[in-house]
Amino acid sequence: DSGVTQTPKHLITATGQRVTLRCSPRSGDLSVYWYQQSLDQGLQFLIQYYNGEERAKGNILERFSAQQFPDLHSELNLSSLELGDSALYFCASSVGGGDNGYTFGSGTRLTVV
């Protein structure tokens, strides 16, 4: 157990729907990062939050949004889902800037049918 908790582990939903993925960072970590991993794209950075504030954005679609709450847990919202959104979504956390690496959760596998 890495200490980063992601729920749910698996999610199957239909095209056009909206889902919310949840992440609880490791105790003491203030930064939360979201990554998408698909077979053809590898690990792609989506967005980072630090202590409740958005810090950086990567290749995140406009249909996707995220937030980090006062208790530091984070949610990734995916809407108007398409087949191509099927992927593993990972959350990672770090104390600060991740200079010593991130701690990743075990991911949420999203399947859009």
Add this chain to the structure above:
Amino acid sequence: EDQVTQSPEALRLQEGESSSLNCSYTVSGLRGLFWYRQDPGKGPEFLFTLYSAGEEKEKERLKATLTKKESFLHITAPKPEDSATYLCAVQADNYGQNFVFGPGTRLSVLP
């Protein structure tokens, strides 16, 4: 254009057969190069951070080295439990605190 590549894409070794994985990068202002191990269906697990050319880090059968253009992950006398995908990632001035990951090398160690 900034890029992180890894080779080979896949590698099959016999138990005890040592080898090396390569991570090549072309980025401006490298702040750190990171190696992760990923088992199927799981999140990447942090292995090493290298910050400057000439630096080396070791952990059990793994040794990571860094030059100005590439990093190597040397695996000495591997065991079947070393089978995994090995990912390298770079942190650079252009990316803030975030990583750009390479595509990974899928390692299989046969008993």
